Amino acid sequence: MIRIGLVDDHLIVRAGIKQFLCEQVDLRVTAEAANGIEALEMARGGEVDVLVMDLSMPDQGGVDALSAIKARFPDLPVLILSGFPETHYATHLLKLGAAGYLNKDCDPQDIISAIRTVFRGRKYITPAVAELLADGLSGDVEKQPHEQLSEREFQVFLRLAKGETVGAMADAMALSVKTVSTYRSRVLEKLNLSTNSDLTYYALKNGLIQ
Structure with a gap:
């Protein structure tokens, strides 16, 4: 069973x-x-x-x-x-x-x-x-920007897109605020975006959040 x-x-x-x-x-x-x-x-x-x-x-x-x-x-x-x-x-x-x-x-x-x-x-x-x-x-298909993120960056990206603060993420993920902020900077850079609102719009447009 x-x-x-x-x-x-x-x-x-x-x-x-x-x-x-x-x-x-x-x-x-x-x-x-x-x-x-x-x-x-x-x-x-x-x-x-x-x-x-x-x-x-x-x-x-x-x-x-x-x-x-x-x-x-x-x-x-x-x-x-x-x-x-x-x-x-x-x-x-x-x-x-x-x-x-x-x-x-x-x-x-x-x-x-x-x-x-x-x-x-x-x-x-x-x-x-x-x-x-x-x-x-094979590298035959061009990846979307979010597919270039590491697994941890992807987690941070989704949390930011849903409106979670850096402090709340640090507590939930057992990381320092500085570390989460570093991940946030990397995510914004890789996605060529500037703000958390941009991340939310990107996630909604690509069907990554509802």
């Missing part, structure tokens, strides 16, 4: 996924959470074998939650199930330690296959994500 933790801030989404998964004899949803903070507590409890997690959630989103969970529980597979297209997040999150990335428009059977795959310790790579990874290796 594969014990699954569902992390999504929409109760109806969790209910729908749970009902579908419970029709499988080898899958059981044993825990649910509405944000990244609760997801980390779920991981600490040690009662799940696979986490299926959304990205866009209040309090703490999936990007930060993934980073925190993998730092503490590197062997726990985290499957990202997001409303954002693969092109926006997939390669970044795989580098952060995600076991796989699925768009919520996927065939429900893909979720089942993905859970079984990551439970066995393997990555679940969809054809769309495989193409992105191949393009990144």
Whole structure:
């Protein structure tokens, strides 16, 4: 039996996924959470074998939650199930330690296959994500500016775009204010932007935040 933790801030989404998964004899949803903070507590409890997690959630989103969970529980597979297209997040999150990335428009059977795959310790790579990874290796496709960011810079970028202050980020990410400010400067430079408002506009325009 594969014990699954569902992390999504929409109760109806969790209910729908749970009902579908419970029709499988080898899958059981044993825990649910509405944000990244609760997801980390779920991981600490040690009662799940696979986490299926959304990205866009209040309090703490999936990007930060993934980073925190993998730092503490590197062997726990985290499957990202997001409303954002693969092109926006997939390669970044795989580098952060995600076991796989699925768009919520996927065939429900893909979720089942993905859970079984990551439970066995393997990555679940969809054809769309495989193409992105191949393009990144070959350099055939010109990258968007935000794709040039390091994983930590990408985390800082998303937090800034959502309106979080440097001080709040420093506390949440266990970094000094000076370090976060340095990351902010690098992000602005790499994206060729000047202000936090510019970052927010860029993120909205590129579908990186809602």
